[in-house]
Amino acid sequence: MTQPLLSVNGVSKYFGGLKAVDEVDFDVFPREILGILGPNGAGKTVLFNLISGIYQPTAGEVHFCGQRIDGLPPHLIAQRGMGRTFQIVKPFGSLTVLQNVLVARGVMRYGHLTKIWGPWGSKAEIREAMEVLDKVGLTELAQRKASLLPLGNLRRLEIARALIVGHTVLLLDESFSGLRHDEIGQLERLIRRIRDDGRTIILIEHNMRVTMGLCDRIVVLDHGRKIAEGAPKDIQQDEAVIEAYLGRKGISHAS
Amino acid sequence: MSSYTITIGTIIVIQAIAVCGLNVIVGYAGQISLGHAAFFGIGAYTAAMLSTKAGLSFWTALPLVIAIGGFIGFLLGLPSIRVREDFLAITTIGINFIVEAVFRYVPFFGGALGIGGIPRIVFFGERLKGMTFLLLCLVFLFLVLLVCWWLTRCWASLACYAVRDEESAASTMGISHVRFKLLAFVIGTSMAALAGSLYAHYMQFINAGDFSFPVSVGFLSMLVLGGMGTIWGPVIGTLILGVLPEIFRPLVDYRILFYTLLLLLMIRFQPGGLLGEESAMRRVLAPILRRGKA
Numbered sequence: 001m002t003q004p005l006l007s008v009n010g011v012s013k014y015f016g017g018l019k020a021v022d023e024v025d026f027d028v029f030p031r032e033i034l035g036i037l038g039p040n041g042a043g044k045t046v047l048f049n050l051i052s053g054i055y056q057p058t059a060g061e062v063h064f065c066g067q068r069i070d071g072l073p074p075h076l077i078a079q080r081g082m083g084r085t086f087q088i089v090k091p092f093g094s095l096t097v098l099q100n101v102l103v104a105r106g107v108m109r110y111g112h113l114t115k116i117w118g119p120w121g122s123k124a125e126i127r128e129a130m131e132v133l134d135k136v137g138l139t140e141l142a143q144r145k146a147s148l149l150p151l152g153n154l155r156r157l158e159i160a161r162a163l164i165v166g167h168t169v170l171l172l173d174e175s176f177s178g179l180r181h182d183e184i185g186q187l188e189r190l191i192r193r194i195r196d197d198g199r200t201i202i203l204i205e206h207n208m209r210v211t212m213g214l215c216d217r218i219v220v221l222d223h224g225r226k227i228a229e230g231a232p233k234d235i236q237q238d239e240a241v242i243e244a245y246l247g248r249k250g251i252s253h254a255s
Numbered sequence: 256m257s258s259y260t261i262t263i264g265t266i267i268v269i270q271a272i273a274v275c276g277l278n279v280i281v282g283y284a285g286q287i288s289l290g291h292a293a294f295f296g297i298g299a300y301t302a303a304m305l306s307t308k309a310g311l312s313f314w315t316a317l318p319l320v321i322a323i324g325g326f327i328g329f330l331l332g333l334p335s336i337r338v339r340e341d342f343l344a345i346t347t348i349g350i351n352f353i354v355e356a357v358f359r360y361v362p363f364f365g366g367a368l369g370i371g372g373i374p375r376i377v378f379f380g381e382r383l384k385g386m387t388f389l390l391l392c393l394v395f396l397f398l399v400l401l402v403c404w405w406l407t408r409c410w411a412s413l414a415c416y417a418v419r420d421e422e423s424a425a426s427t428m429g430i431s432h433v434r435f436k437l438l439a440f441v442i443g444t445s446m447a448a449l450a451g452s453l454y455a456h457y458m459q460f461i462n463a464g465d466f467s468f469p470v471s472v473g474f475l476s477m478l479v480l481g482g483m484g485t486i487w488g489p490v491i492g493t494l495i496l497g498v499l500p501e502i503f504r505p506l507v508d509y510r511i512l513f514y515t516l517l518l519l520l521m522i523r524f525q526p527g528g529l530l531g532e533e534s535a536m537r538r539v540l541a542p543i544l545r546r547g548k549a
């Protein structure tokens with residue numbers, strides 16, 4: 001069995017009395033696409049915030065490439081090769097699309113105090129950034145101000161930035177939401193390609209069809225707890241999952 | 256040029272240098288500072304002490320003044336930038352009052368009397384005053400503008416903008432918000448210290464009151480009027496607010512009221528300042544500039 005790339009051990013996050021994430025365990029293996037599923041408020045985004053260092057866990061440990069990362073500030077975790085997107089998009093509004101990617105590309109200059117004073121994009125860096133923009137289909141909008149883009153394009157921009165930072169792991173938080181039908185298909189293909197390039201992806205997704213089709217394995221959260229983990233087809237038949245998520249949805253559809 | 260015009264001009268140029276520094280902190284890095292006069296004062300007092308007590312010339316003292324200004328900026332900035340944005344305004348006001356009080360009440364800094372007898376700047380055997388001093392200040396302003404221009408071209412500025420726009424997203428892109436806010440703070444306060452040094456050697460006599468809180472409000476008004484984050488905004492803003500009270504004398508007495516009103520009006524109607532991207536002035540100027548190019 002291969003070593004897990006990322007392992008989450010007994011991680012909890014309490015906000016006052018609310019157990020947003022409650023003793024969650026799972027491992028992620030290299031080149032896997034892992035889905036995180038769960039109803040609204042299940043603690044999925046909080047879990048991402050714990051992994052990427054925005055929040056510190058109340059209890060538990062997170063290991064990345066064999067090293068403990070919980071407690072590290074987010075920028076140090078990013079520098080180790082973890083990239084992420086935000087469910088509520090966070091573009092750098094005053095920068096162009098290209099600059100948004102270049103600033104993320106700077107993660108590689110970082111720590112070299114002399115390099116940060118260099119011009120913001122060398123030819124090679126701009127080429128690299130344009131390649132990433134091409135991957136997500138934003139080439140034409142490279143010079144556009146990020147604050148002027150519609151949501152669908154902002155979601156792609158988030159992925160472009162995460163791609164350049166996350167040379168090992170990408171965390172995608174509901175990247176499909178708000179996309180048109182054809183855009184969903186494109187994004188699915190993109191995610192597969194990224195994985196085939198050798199990266200590992202963890203994604204939070206509400207769209208059942210997408211999650212089932214794309215993920216190798218799925219972890220299901222409900223009220224902060226992990227209630228199931230397994231291959232998509234097993235998850236679909238899991239009692240607890242049907243109860244917590246599919247079932248509730250089924251009932252609301254029926255009514 | 257009359258000596259009166261030269262005096263006004265010199266003060267405006269010195270203030271413009273300080274406001275450029277404020278622009279790096281507020282405009283580029285998005286951190287509100289209402290205590291910039293403190294750092295202007297720290298530069299002035301350091302220059303005054305080094306020349307009157309240690310007998311250093313302006314030129315030998317200058318690197319020290321800038322370094323000390325930046326270092327104190329670093330020390331005071333470290334705790335300040337960790338607080339939430341709205342607290343930062345209050346913290347910087349606090350810094351301004353404390354620094355002013357230290358100058359006023361600590362006998363080492365001349366106490367209430369301030370420091371006098373600050374020598375003129377000597378350049379190749381020539382003691383600079385009047386026009387030559389103004390020229391020297393203009394050279395420094397030019398150098399500061401050059402640094403500011405480069406700051407908009409280098410990667411560090413992208414990082415500062417990113418932190419300003421979306422701090423948490425920047426951090427997950429590997430950018431430490433503490434480091435870049437601090438960097439902007441240190442650069443901005445060193446520029447203020449440079450301006451302070453010029454001020455001390457120009458006035459030859461300084462007093463704690465020259466660096467009080469209303470001066471900080473003035474600096475911020477100049478910046479907001481001209482356009483935060485633009486390169487020429489600080490110069491335009493300082494020029495207008497420096498010349499206006501000379502034309503309308505009564506304004507002098509109501510300076511603070513005027514500054515505050517102006518700040519509020521600008522933020523309400525033209526938050527980008529006169530030279531801001533979406534400003535009315537840009538819209539008027541744009542076709543003219545385009546025609547000029549064609």
Ligand SMILES: Nc1ncnc2c1ncn2[C@@H]1O[C@H](COP(=O)(O)OP(=O)(O)O)[C@@H](O)[C@H]1O
Nearest residue numbers: 015018020038039040041042043044045046047
């Ligand atoms: N910073 C916070 N402070 C307090 N409660 C929070 C905070 N962030 C999230 N929560 C709560 O934690 C729970 C899980 O939220 P979240 O992870 O965003 O859900 P989702 O699974 O839909 O992404 C919710 O009840 C939410 O209100």
Ligand SMILES: [Mg+2]
Nearest residue numbers: 044045046087
């Ligand atoms: Mg969420």
